Amino acid sequence: MRQLTLIVGLVVLTSLACVDRSPSSEPSPRGAQPDRLFTGARVIVGDGRVIESGAFVVRGDQIIAVGPADQVTAAPDAAVIELAGHTVMPALVNTHAHLGWEKYTDWGSEHFTRENLIDHLHRHAYYGVGTIISTGSDIEDIALEVQQAQRTGEVAGARYLVSPGLGTPGGGPNPRFTDDTGWWGLHAVTSPAEARDILRAEAERGIRILKIWVDARDERRGAQVKLRPDIYAAILDEAQVRDIRVIAHATTLADQKQLLAVGARRFIHMPYDVEVDDEYLALLEARNAYIVPTLGMVTRRASFRRPVFEDPFFQEQVPDEVVTMLRDAATETAAAAQPQSAATEERARVIRENFVRLRDHIILGTDAGAVGDFFGYADHLELELFVRLGMTPSDAIVAATDRAARAFGLHDVGSLEAGKRADFVVLNANPLDDIMQTRQIAAVYLRGAEVDRDGLRAQWTR
Ligand SMILES: [Zn+2]
Known part of the structure; x- marks a missing residue:
């Protein structure tokens, strides 16, 4: 009854x-x-x-x-x-990918063209992604031109939202991007005043989403220091005034807490280093914050992952030569593979524990186009991983549609409503x-x- x-x-x-x-x-x-x-x-x-x-x-x-x-x-x-x-x-809302670099048989900055960007928008559309945020690796002039052409109806595909990146000099995306001889860099900031100037200029260009990197990886490869708290506090403050939504790349619990304390509400990656604690969860609640875990990226080497190239759903978007290329590469990797280390297993455990505790804050993002996850297909893989790690299918769909849209104030998408x-x-x-x-x-x-x-x-x- x-x-x-x-x-x-x-x-x-x-x-x-x-x-x-x-x-x-x-x-x-x-x-x-x-x-x-x-x-x-x-x-x-x-x-x-x-x-x-x-x-x-x-x-x-x-x-x-x-x-x-x-x-x-x-x-x-x-x-x-x-x-x-x-x-x-509803069509999916993907809040983290890197458009323009992938060419399927090759990858690099030389492929960042108007034509390739549009192809990537179509690939997302094909797989049911309606909105895609490209985070911090785009040539802004080309990207903004395509974004504008889409607004006027000249270009179709998933809606393209450009999110330029800010970081310390030498900082920014993973080394695959920054080691590319054609890499155009990021908006480098060394002081709060400089950061505010950049935000003003970006707002004037019509930018509504910005990414920041707060990562020790940057220090290791020659950035002066990890992006300082006084600088990111200034960025978050200026962003509020300029109606810009900031998404922060940060992978440690300590950094995410400090960012939350000064107003950050969106994170690429969840803390992978330690189990999250109650203080952190309370901060997430208080800020109504969102997390893009990009599980497909962090579990890439995990044993439960089936080879994508054997999946007919993946094969729909590439010629046979790409499938063969991926199969050969996987055979090589398997031959060279070391047994899973205790550290890797421990990290996998932390990811699982954290995911369950964070699930009401999780939204869709794939990191596709950065390190070998493929546009559109990766979104379905991410949904699968959400469920494997403890969400119901209904929760996973909410995380990939309505909640993802709300995280960025995209009030016109994410749900099927009048x-x-x-x-x-x-x-x-x-x-x-x-x-x-x-x-x-x-x-x-x-x-x-x-x-x-x-x-x-x-x-x-x-
Ligand atoms: Zn990324």
């Missing part, structure tokens, strides 16, 4: 919350494409709610109504798309039963337009 009451309560709540009150049954605006009614699918809203037999109306690039199928009405001239037997979920962008994925199976089913993609729609997945696959695999 208790179960039944709960279900009835949920249905009432869902109806109240989800059905759009705007008059969707009025005719579509004249001269525009007719509205589209997608009906009969299970609708995963993105914030944890599910409508078992749902419907939604898309007008142009927006969702204008969502609710139970028997309560959503569309304009008389609306096109009806029957989706019975399918599940629809007024949001029509960014969604149609699945042939229910990922709430098994998170691997996010890979059963029937179609992807971004801004209301269906992504030409067959065309992209043909282009990439030939």
